[in-house]
Amino acid sequence: MSYMGLVARKSVPQRIPVNTLQRHIIHKAIEWKSMLDGGIVTSLNEIAKKEGLSRARVTQVMNLLKLPVEVKTFLAGLDDSLEIRRHSERKLRKEWLLQKRRIILRNKKIGSSPYRMAKILPSN
Secondary structure (H helix, E strand, O other), rough: OOOOOOOOOOOOOOOOOOOOOOOOOOHHHHHHHHHHHOOOOOOHHHHHHHHHOHHHHHHHHHHHHOOOOHHHHHOOOOHHHHHHHHHHHHHHHHHHHHHHHHHHHHHHHHHHHHHHHHHHHHOO
């Protein structure tokens, strides 16, 4: 029997669906924050190396902790994969940046002089 022309192929394992609990990325941010607070790691750089991520990505995820408490609670409670994707970190980041820009533009229209602020703010 001749084996010429035959190439040995590695068997490729088939992916078996695993019922894993899907969690929002904010859980990672909370976990990393507790690692920092507990002294397990000393910097975001160290977290990035342990997780195999860039320092920038770790910072993006950690910025989720700057959201209001109500939003963080909502995100932490998500368990449906569709809802998790609907409220992804990237989409939240875009919304947050848009909101920040609106506030900056609004403040530019108002101006920062005390006279203008006195017209807008109610007096005591």
